[in-house]
Amino acid sequence: MAESWVPVAPSSDFSLANIPFGIISTSADPTPHAAVAIGAEALDLKMLISQHGLEKTFPGIDGLEGVFSQPTLNAFARLGSGVHRSVRRRLQEILGTAPSSSSLLRDDEELRARALIAQKKVKMHLPMDIGDYTDFYAGYHHAHAVGVMFRGLQNALQPNYSHLPVGYHGRASSIVVSGTPIHRPVGQILLDPAAEPKQPTAGPSRRLDIELELGCFISRPNKMGESVDVNDANPGHIFGYVLLNDWSARDIQTWEYVPLGPFNGKNFATTISPWVVLADALKPFRAKAVDNPTPLQDYLKEQQTDNVFDIDLEVELTTADGGETVISRTSSKHLMWSFPQMIAHHTLGGCPLRTGDLLGSGTISGPGGEGESGSLLEMTHGGKREVLLSGMDARTFLKDGDTITLRGSAGPRGARVGFGECVGRVYTSLRR
Amino acid sequence: MAESWVPVAPSSDFSLANIPFGIISTSADPTPHAAVAIGAEALDLKMLISQHGLEKTFPGIDGLEGVFSQPTLNAFARLGSGVHRSVRRRLQEILGTAPSSSSLLRDDEELRARALIAQKKVKMHLPMDIGDYTDFYAGYHHAHAVGVMFRGLQNALQPNYSHLPVGYHGRASSIVVSGTPIHRPVGQILLDPAAEPKQPTAGPSRRLDIELELGCFISRPNKMGESVDVNDANPGHIFGYVLLNDWSARDIQTWEYVPLGPFNGKNFATTISPWVVLADALKPFRAKAVDNPTPLQDYLKEQQTDNVFDIDLEVELTTADGGETVISRTSSKHLMWSFPQMIAHHTLGGCPLRTGDLLGSGTISGPGGEGESGSLLEMTHGGKREVLLSGMDARTFLKDGDTITLRGSAGPRGARVGFGECVGRVYTSLRR
Numbered sequence: 001m002a003e004s005w006v007p008v009a010p011s012s013d014f015s016l017a018n019i020p021f022g023i024i025s026t027s028a029d030p031t032p033h034a035a036v037a038i039g040a041e042a043l044d045l046k047m048l049i050s051q052h053g054l055e056k057t058f059p060g061i062d063g064l065e066g067v068f069s070q071p072t073l074n075a076f077a078r079l080g081s082g083v084h085r086s087v088r089r090r091l092q093e094i095l096g097t098a099p100s101s102s103s104l105l106r107d108d109e110e111l112r113a114r115a116l117i118a119q120k121k122v123k124m125h126l127p128m129d130i131g132d133y134t135d136f137y138a139g140y141h142h143a144h145a146v147g148v149m150f151r152g153l154q155n156a157l158q159p160n161y162s163h164l165p166v167g168y169h170g171r172a173s174s175i176v177v178s179g180t181p182i183h184r185p186v187g188q189i190l191l192d193p194a195a196e197p198k199q200p201t202a203g204p205s206r207r208l209d210i211e212l213e214l215g216c217f218i219s220r221p222n223k224m225g226e227s228v229d230v231n232d233a234n235p236g237h238i239f240g241y242v243l244l245n246d247w248s249a250r251d252i253q254t255w256e257y258v259p260l261g262p263f264n265g266k267n268f269a270t271t272i273s274p275w276v277v278l279a280d281a282l283k284p285f286r287a288k289a290v291d292n293p294t295p296l297q298d299y300l301k302e303q304q305t306d307n308v309f310d311i312d313l314e315v316e317l318t319t320a321d322g323g324e325t326v327i328s329r330t331s332s333k334h335l336m337w338s339f340p341q342m343i344a345h346h347t348l349g350g351c352p353l354r355t356g357d358l359l360g361s362g363t364i365s366g367p368g369g370e371g372e373s374g375s376l377l378e379m380t381h382g383g384k385r386e387v388l389l390s391g392m393d394a395r396t397f398l399k400d401g402d403t404i405t406l407r408g409s410a411g412p413r414g415a416r417v418g419f420g421e422c423v424g425r426v427y428t429s430l431r432r
Numbered sequence: 433m434a435e436s437w438v439p440v441a442p443s444s445d446f447s448l449a450n451i452p453f454g455i456i457s458t459s460a461d462p463t464p465h466a467a468v469a470i471g472a473e474a475l476d477l478k479m480l481i482s483q484h485g486l487e488k489t490f491p492g493i494d495g496l497e498g499v500f501s502q503p504t505l506n507a508f509a510r511l512g513s514g515v516h517r518s519v520r521r522r523l524q525e526i527l528g529t530a531p532s533s534s535s536l537l538r539d540d541e542e543l544r545a546r547a548l549i550a551q552k553k554v555k556m557h558l559p560m561d562i563g564d565y566t567d568f569y570a571g572y573h574h575a576h577a578v579g580v581m582f583r584g585l586q587n588a589l590q591p592n593y594s595h596l597p598v599g600y601h602g603r604a605s606s607i608v609v610s611g612t613p614i615h616r617p618v619g620q621i622l623l624d625p626a627a628e629p630k631q632p633t634a635g636p637s638r639r640l641d642i643e644l645e646l647g648c649f650i651s652r653p654n655k656m657g658e659s660v661d662v663n664d665a666n667p668g669h670i671f672g673y674v675l676l677n678d679w680s681a682r683d684i685q686t687w688e689y690v691p692l693g694p695f696n697g698k699n700f701a702t703t704i705s706p707w708v709v710l711a712d713a714l715k716p717f718r719a720k721a722v723d724n725p726t727p728l729q730d731y732l733k734e735q736q737t738d739n740v741f742d743i744d745l746e747v748e749l750t751t752a753d754g755g756e757t758v759i760s761r762t763s764s765k766h767l768m769w770s771f772p773q774m775i776a777h778h779t780l781g782g783c784p785l786r787t788g789d790l791l792g793s794g795t796i797s798g799p800g801g802e803g804e805s806g807s808l809l810e811m812t813h814g815g816k817r818e819v820l821l822s823g824m825d826a827r828t829f830l831k832d833g834d835t836i837t838l839r840g841s842a843g844p845r846g847a848r849v850g851f852g853e854c855v856g857r858v859y860t861s862l863r864r
């Protein structure tokens with residue numbers, strides 16, 4: 001991969017090999033619109049096109065009229081993977097130093113000053129209009145560890161777990177972009193779960209947790225009643241990926257979730273990273289999923305065997321007084337189901353996925369225990385052991401003032417493909 | 433209540449006491465826009481305003497500019513209950529024969545010909561842009577009957593059932609308006625649930641069922657992190673009501689739903705009736721909910737004791753050869769939780785409800801067994817007994833070609849407030 005003439009720090013997630021898309025607003029243009037990230041800069045695509053014209057900026061690519069001026073990436077996503085590929089390649093030409101590259105931006109000082117803006121100076125918005133959000137449970141080691149905690153080693157996983165990607169419908173209205181404050185939820189909890197009869201109380205969650213997940217955005221929709229073939233899902237229906245923190249209130253969830261699943265324990269907030277990394281950019285980091293010895297139904301049989309990604313992931317906890325601790329390091333390869341399998345299963349009965357719909361992978365934990373866990377529930381063995389933080393601070397679950405930062409990237413220094421940060425700080429419950 | 437000068441059959445759901453809102457398109461104006469129903473006619477509000485001007489049609493009511501030209505009722509719903517009340521009253525003046533009524537439409541033959549269109553001749557659309565759909569489980573007799581079937585009499589209801597309105601996130605993308613074809617879903621099912629190890633197969637659902645529910649649309653949103661007081665929910669946050677058929681594939685649901693809840697067993701389709709009956713119109717039919725002896729948390733204590741509605745409901749099954757049988761008659765009063773309680777619980781942890789969000793009541797069944805059940809699962813005791821149809825046909829679950837019609841209305845003949853029909857016909861699974 002060639003280099004960019006825009007300075008890219010060796011540790012940057014946004015090398016020329018990446019070119020992720022996001023929605024920004026700037027002091028010059030406060031209406032949300034599209035940009036890509038390169039190094040520490042955002043390239044304002046609306047500005048670029050307004051100065052240079054669509055045909056000169058993206059010659060020969062159809063359908064782009066107006067799409068980068070919109071407040072979400074949905075119109076762009078809907079154009080399909082062929083267009084995403086062409087646009088990303090053209091941006092690599094515009095931003096690259098290869099002999100074949102374009103001087104359109106590099107040699108135009110005035111345009112550079114207007115279209116290349118420090119990421120620090122732009123405001124990031126939710127990249128997509130998310131019609132529906134579905135959260136899966138494909139992180140095998142997480143599902144197994146949590147299952148052992150609740151049901152013992154023999155019955156850790158339900159019989160359906162290895163036959164289908166288990167998932168549930170999440171709440172679209174509370175998905176927020178990185179940096180949005182998270183208020184600790186109030187909910188019904190059982191202070192004494194062993195007492196009979198069960199007597200709940202209503203109060204702030206005492207077991208506020210995180211879930212480290214990969215999120216996947218849908219590009220092309222499927223019609224109601226029609227299903228997506230597992231081998232057509234990627235790149236046919238996948239736009240790109242983000243990091244996702246599925247904030248979870250374990251005490252609320254435990255009391256409410258039988259028989260219809262998690263509800264208020266989850267629906268208060270879900271944070272995603274702002275830049276959508278396109279499917280093409282992650283292709284070099286394909287890896288084998290967690291082995292599943294169960295013979296699969298035909299509709300889940302994927303030709304692509306390297307069907308997940310080996311992306312290094314980490315979770316950092318920053319306390320109110322600024323102490324930073326990386327509490328987990330793992331990889332997104334620890335999934336037992338791929339996103340194409342999730343899409344094939346989700347649409348098997350004809351459920352329509354729309355452009356902009358979000359799928360969560362489920363919590364990603366490594367096989368090695370605490371230091372590789374995607375949730376505090378696992379790290380603390382259900383709240384029984386503390387996680388040590390720098391300065392001899394410690395946590396079972398989150399305190400008000402804690403900040404959680406998820407990071408994820410793949411590839412060598414200087415040519416990294418990553419997500420940037422997915423950040424959320426916990427604030428005290430709001431009184432009505 | 434005065435009468436309308438528009439002919440209203442005594443059995444019509446759409447008397448002057450109702451005035452429900454919907455989204456229509458017509459041969460004269462194929463762009464979806466707003467209307468109300470009166471008798472067998474639709475009054476085209478966009479046409480009325482375009483001919484008469486907003487100020488003359490709705491004098492003194494602010495905020496209506498453009499709202500009835502939109503393809504959904506969201507903008508109108510967002511204006512809040514004060515505006516909904518004023519607009520409905522004004523329409524009762526325009527359509528009524530009381531001395532105080534307006535002759536604006538009645539005495540204008542040309543306008544009548546253009547704005548009053550037979551319902552048979554208009555196409556109905558989804559009335560709202562539905563951001564999120566939540567399905568509750570507040571039908572006590574249904575929850576109890578199904579619980580007995582799965583877990584026996586002693587453990588029929590989970591300990592949480594009487595402490596909080598149990599609900600789960602549904603699928604917004606597959607909500608369709610009455611009349612939309614329903615394709616039988618394909619899914620993973622266990623043909624022999626007793627065999628070990630469990631071996632699923634993929635095929636069309638053999639246990640396709642219905643759920644008779646009341647749906648409730650949100651008007652004013654709440655901010656993320658803030659909750660809605662149970663005593664402010666109605667009419668503060670409720671726009672109106674529809675009938676809802678939560679189509680359910682029992683065999684798919686049974687295999688998939690532990691531990692995260694129903695997914696493909698539900699997300700293939702949900703049908704709603706097209707006309708939204710405003711909160712005000714149903715006020716005279718308030719009734720007491722099913723008694724709940726459990727002391728409630730403060731946030732669920734409602735001052736209004738008649739907090740549900742006594743609306744007569746029925747389910748009709750029409751076979752492919754045209755045989756019609758009403759298979760159930762019940763009332764919407766058989767709920768143990770009210771919509772204000774559902775809203776207070778849903779927002780307790782700060783989950784934002786947006787204008788247009790839909791809440792389902794959960795299946796409504798009466799206490800009297802089969803003839804009052806809101807699902808075939810209950811009527812047939814889990815598929816063990818057949819429901820007899822006219823002409824000595826019989827069903828356990830639905831066959832391809834069957835049509836389900838839900839109806840609901842309250843009040844005396846000539847002054848009825850009802851929903852019209854919520855219809856869906858079952859078609860064979862679509863091959864990909």
Ligand SMILES: [Ca+2]
Nearest residue numbers: 135211246362
């Ligand atoms: Ca999750």
Ligand SMILES: [Ca+2]
Nearest residue numbers: 567643678794
């Ligand atoms: Ca239901």
Ligand SMILES: [Mg+2]
Nearest residue numbers: 246266269270
């Ligand atoms: Mg969440």
Ligand SMILES: [Mg+2]
Nearest residue numbers: 678698701702
């Ligand atoms: Mg449904």
Ligand code: NI
Nearest residue numbers: 131132172563
């Ligand atoms: Ni939604």
